[in-house]
Amino acid sequence: MEFPPSSPSPRALPAWRRPAVRFAAIALLLYAILVARFVNACAGGSDSSGYLNHARILATGHVHIQPRLIPGLTAQSQSPFLYSPLGIKPAPDGDGLVATYPTGLPLLILAARPLGGWAHACDLVMVLHAVAGVALTWALGALLGVPTRWLALGAALLAAGPLYLDFSLQAMSDVPALVWTAAAALAAWRARERVGWALAAGAALAVAVLIRPNNVLMAAPFCAAWWPERLAVADLRRLAAQVGLLVLGGAPGGLFFCLHGLAAYGSAFTTGYGETGTLFHFQVLGETLLHYGRWLPALLSPGVCLFLLLPWTGRPARRQAAFLGSWALAYLAFYSCYQFTHETWWYLRFLLPAAPPLLLGAMLAGSRFAPAGPAAFLVLAALMITEETYWDLRFKVLYSGNGEAAYSQAAQWLEAHAPPNAILATMQTSGALFYYTDYALIRWDQIEPAEYRQLLAAAAAAHRSIYAPLFDFETAQFMQRMPGRWQIVAKVPRVTIWEWTGASASP
Numbered sequence: 001m002e003f004p005p006s007s008p009s010p011r012a013l014p015a016w017r018r019p020a021v022r023f024a025a026i027a028l029l030l031y032a033i034l035v036a037r038f039v040n041a042c043a044g045g046s047d048s049s050g051y052l053n054h055a056r057i058l059a060t061g062h063v064h065i066q067p068r069l070i071p072g073l074t075a076q077s078q079s080p081f082l083y084s085p086l087g088i089k090p091a092p093d094g095d096g097l098v099a100t101y102p103t104g105l106p107l108l109i110l111a112a113r114p115l116g117g118w119a120h121a122c123d124l125v126m127v128l129h130a131v132a133g134v135a136l137t138w139a140l141g142a143l144l145g146v147p148t149r150w151l152a153l154g155a156a157l158l159a160a161g162p163l164y165l166d167f168s169l170q171a172m173s174d175v176p177a178l179v180w181t182a183a184a185a186l187a188a189w190r191a192r193e194r195v196g197w198a199l200a201a202g203a204a205l206a207v208a209v210l211i212r213p214n215n216v217l218m219a220a221p222f223c224a225a226w227w228p229e230r231l232a233v234a235d236l237r238r239l240a241a242q243v244g245l246l247v248l249g250g251a252p253g254g255l256f257f258c259l260h261g262l263a264a265y266g267s268a269f270t271t272g273y274g275e276t277g278t279l280f281h282f283q284v285l286g287e288t289l290l291h292y293g294r295w296l297p298a299l300l301s302p303g304v305c306l307f308l309l310l311p312w313t314g315r316p317a318r319r320q321a322a323f324l325g326s327w328a329l330a331y332l333a334f335y336s337c338y339q340f341t342h343e344t345w346w347y348l349r350f351l352l353p354a355a356p357p358l359l360l361g362a363m364l365a366g367s368r369f370a371p372a373g374p375a376a377f378l379v380l381a382a383l384m385i386t387e388e389t390y391w392d393l394r395f396k397v398l399y400s401g402n403g404e405a406a407y408s409q410a411a412q413w414l415e416a417h418a419p420p421n422a423i424l425a426t427m428q429t430s431g432a433l434f435y436y437t438d439y440a441l442i443r444w445d446q447i448e449p450a451e452y453r454q455l456l457a458a459a460a461a462a463h464r465s466i467y468a469p470l471f472d473f474e475t476a477q478f479m480q481r482m483p484g485r486w487q488i489v490a491k492v493p494r495v496t497i498w499e500w501t502g503a504s505a506s507p
Contacts, residue, residue, distance in 0.1 A: 023152075024135075024155075035169065043432040044432055047172055048404060049085065050087020053431060058110055069083065069440070082447060088100060098265065102173070129179045130164075141363065144324070153381050163349055165398065176211050178353045181218055181353040181356075185323075188225050198242040198245035198249065203253070209253065226239055227239070279339050284338075288336045291342040299348060299391065300388075307362040327354065410497065423455070423459055424467055425447075427444055430443060469497045
């Protein structure tokens with residue numbers, strides 16, 4: 001059908017006026033409301049408190065922070081971790097404490113602080129990234145030529161996936177890592193046509209590496225996207241320009257990474273994780289592969305199995321298949337020998353940066369091999385979404401953020417009832433209490449018998465109370481390391497607060 005010049009064709013409509021784009025925008029808005037309703041990105045265990053404490057440290061303009069020492073508890077024989085909350089560790093140069101976790105997410109929290117304050121900055125970061133991850137997956141799929149209805153299904157499967165929802169609602173780096181790797185991938189693919197996009201790819205990749213250093217694995221899909229089909233001079237010049245702009249775009253982030261590592265850990269290429277080579281073992285490869293087979297179809301829907309058909313999508317999609325396949329396989333291979341990957345379903349959160357290529361590859365293959373009729377597609381889509389919803393409900397993922405609330409509630413009780421000079425004996429709650437309170441704290445799991453006696457004597461001499469906020473799994477070992485007269489004074493959800501009632505700690 002011919003359209004007169006004054007009547008633009010449907011394809012000429014501005015993007016915002018296209019029905020599919022309007023539908024996607026409304027769906028994303030509703031999704032943002034859902035995530036904002038349930039997000040609780042507070043300081044909790046080692047990871048979440050580590051990120052938030054790191055943001056606080058960076059806000060001071062320094063990378064070191066001093067421990068809260070207890071006068072009378074000598075330092076000659078104590079464990080170097082006695083005063084170190086979870087997520088923070090002794091500085092290698094002996095100058096106080098430094099953060100364990102990378103700088104990427106803390107920097108994002110710091111950037112959001114003017115809008116949300118310390119109380120809600122991380123909530124804002126997580127909500128924005130949850131929405132951005134779905135939007136970027138849609139945009140990248142459209143760029144790669146995934147048909148619209150399959151593209152919508154892939155984005156919906158990501159948004160509804162238990163892993164994605166679970167780690168969008170708490171202060172964790174997995175979803176931000178997905179977002180910035182997807183942004184880097186989108187820019188890298190666009191750089192095939194317009195070389196200048198390689199600069200944006202480098203900048204996005206730098207942020208991804210600051211969030212999680214092993215995101216350098218994105219070199220694999222970059223190579224798949226840019227490697228010329230023929231080694232003509234013009235093609236090699238184009239490749240050199242792409243690589244040069246990639247390096248230029250990533251240079252500021254790379255420089256910050258090196259300077260921070262040098263200041264905090266004594267080496268430009270060292271992270272707070274320290275030596276991680278011992279955490280990878282070929283012996284766990286078989287168990288991990290079985291774990292992949294068991295849980296990836298549950299967490300990303302059975303439709304992800306269509307990814308296996310990606311190599312047979314035909315010559316027109318050969319480059320797309322190589323791009324998505326190398327991206328996904330780089331992460332699957334890297335974590336296949338990591339000692340923790342196979343232990344539980346939620347450890348597959350490490351693979352979240354591979355979720356977009358797995359789903360988009362599956363949708364691309366599905367559009368070629370699955371039944372073409374709209375009725376058949378709707379049945380397949382309904383089954384996939386229903387299966388993910390089942391796991392969402394079974395794992396209660398919408399309440400995953402609320403599970404961290406126990407830490408802040410314990411801190412609130414202590415601030416309301418414990419004297420300002422109280423000493424806290426803590427382990428699991430140590431990072432959160434270091435973040436939320438100003439109390440001096442010691443790690444009960446690091447204290448030695450002689451130091452325990454010194455602690456009791458120092459507390460009695462200074463009339464300082466001792467409290468121990470403990471999860472149930474800690475109590476037995478705590479009582480072995482710090483025996484004596486302890487009394488339960490309060491219970492908040494999941495945490496019991498004990499007070500020492502031995503030698504008097506009050507005037």
